[in-house]
Amino acid sequence: MAPGLHLSVALDDTGRHPSTPDDDSGLHTSTPDDGPGWHTSASDDGARFTPEYWVELVREAERGLLDFVTFEDDLGPVGRLDAVLVASRVAPLTSRIGLVPTVVAAHTEPFHLSKAIATLDYVSTGRAGVRVRASGSPEAARHFGRREITADTPLADLLDETADYVEVLRRLWDSWEDDAEIRDVATGRFIDRDKLHYVDFAGKWFSVKGPSITPRPPQGQPPVAVLSHASPVHALARRSSDLVFTTPHSAEDVRTIGAEVEGLLNFVDVVVGFGREDAPESDAFVFTGSPGELADLLVEWHAAGADGFRLRPASLPDDLRVITRELVPLLQERGVFRTEYTATTLRGHLGLPRPANRYAA
Amino acid sequence: MKQIHLAAHFPGVNNTTVWSDPQAGSHIEFSSFVHFAQTAERAKFDFFFLAEGLRLREQNGLIYDLDVVGRPDTFTVLAGLAAVTTHLGLAGTINSTFNEPFEVARQFVSLDHLSGGRAAWNVVTSWDAFTGENFRRGGFLPEEQRYERAKRFLDAATTLFDSWRDGGEFAYRDEHFDIAGKFDLPRSPQGRPIVLQAGDSEEGREFAAAKADAIFSRHATLADGQAFYADVKRRLAKYGRTPDQLKVLPAATFVLGDSDAEAQERAHEVRRQQVSGQTAIKFLEQLWNRDLSEYDPDGPLPDVDPVVGENTIARGRASVRQHRDPLATAREWRELAAAKKLSIRELIIEKTARQTFIGTPSSVATQINDLVQADASDGFILVPHVTPGGFDVFADTVVPLLQERGVFRADYTGPTLRSHLFGEESL
């Protein structure tokens, strides 16, 4: 049953964060991983602010041969370490698993983020991705103090700005051709400057000249992901992303949503709290049964068109261990999940080819 | 005897870095950074240092292609290095003009947690519209305001660093920033990250005296160093600080050899690698602010004068801003060239490619120690000319001699950068 399903895990503090309210915009774009009020094993002892905590989680996920992990982030009031830095801190201590930090488009500089993700791709030798997130959070906007975002800020504006942001990330990644560095001692030239390109992006929200200060990353373009609960965001995903996290609640839903995100790798989000009785509210489907039952569900939804899944452990590290040590072997027995890594890059795991450079002649 | 502080500067985007040497490796692959940082840690250096530039340099409207071009993202490299080192400080140059305090404070507190207290921030103030074209804000900042914004930026960031005392609640407002909310991260392991400053102007020196833990200077020779050292240390009292609270660390280069003669010969070779004929002409154009491509690098200096005013020939180069009075500088260069009978290339080698320390390991150890003991500095930020192996020999030969003389640590005595610089783990 090649190529099988893809599997990833969302790492968010100690699991689904207990107290993250959704936007009052109700747009599901800024804090979409709003979670149930579960209390978790590693909660308040500060472990999640140590590097060891993150290294152990990602190594565990790598033992389970997962495609990638995502690192949650926002610029709001919930205390989190910067996701790109966490991913980079983990990268040299892992070797195969994809590393996908979240970045918030509304307040950060696409120039900085483009080189940060490119650099993560260098640090991890080809395992970087990025999840880009719009933010309708008034609190995050106050942290920057440069503009006001309120419940009345149009969703379309936030999404358009995010699409521009991704466009700039991608142009900057392509702004160096792969063979731009020539080190030609005879002529004294380090680069062939004809292979470097201004990106000359001018949009409604910002303009960026380029080229990047960082050469094209190993994967050419690290895969871009968007989380989407609703049609306008599906449209953003189709415009901007390589893969999309969606939140269907049934196999039928998987089919319907699948049609809307046609052409993208569709990763279905499932909140997972094995054996829990207190079923919480979430935008994503909440699963509380046994690993065997989850394997059944994933196989069924895979057949309905889901390319893969992003499991969101309710409790870290406990639910992650059940995923890697019990769920994964069950999926392997059924022949729907890899038994060893066959690629070294995130694109390789996902079956995505290395893209051509838009600027190359 | 004063204890020496040493830092390792990863060679960057300028003609000091020799990419044409057969020993030169990648300046982008992470393995280069690992090699470089692990050597510095083996040598018990205080910290690893990364410079930053936010737009590729241009000359005559074209991207400059004679030096190394391109570099990785500062924070991302430092976070990766935190995984492969245990004690080495991790210092990153981060601009206060093209960033926002909440984001930068969060990145530095994250880096401090992820490294167990080894983060340092070199606050630089490049402001120009050319660089601004890569950012949302654009080139909005008049030069006179660069340190004003830097000061406020650092004040705002410090409010955030300290906000753990109030459960993360913060509010900061002045004419540059108006921010409030919750900065909900635990106290940074060092209390606050170490702050470095690298500007040379009057305002830059005041900024350092008021706010920095260390100053990265250009003044590495005896007389020049002593004057600078005395100047910045004298400024501290006005801010209620003592001289040992600000370390003076000039940038310095070195060339080693088995004998002094061999080292001199190697230094000469390195200078010619650093300054080709083409490089010499490009350098001269940056001061002259006009196209000099018709001139012979092995011939005399131009007798036309520099074009005074905004430099339109070279962009994105700090060196352009060093020439505050181009006419006077040109006159001085012509006099020097005439007196010593130097060609353009020889003159540029003389002006730009002088190695600070040349000699056997023993004589270099002596030179370094003598400068520190004579209060020309508290140590050095050393820049080798080759990546990534530029410190290998230094670590194995010079460092043990400094250790034998009791002027450099034999091992780290604390886990944080603050402990290497000031003997205390955190504020």
Ligand SMILES: Cc1cc2nc3c(=O)[nH]c(=O)nc-3n(C[C@H](O)[C@H](O)[C@H](O)COP(=O)(O)O)c2cc1C
């Ligand atoms: C030794 C030294 C190193 C510097 N490194 C950088 C750098 O890596 N990136 C940067 O943008 N500016 C760098 N600068 C520029 C200064 O930090 C400063 O922002 C600029 O020179 C303007 O300030 P000033 O007029 O006080 O010198 C450096 C300056 C010095 C003296």
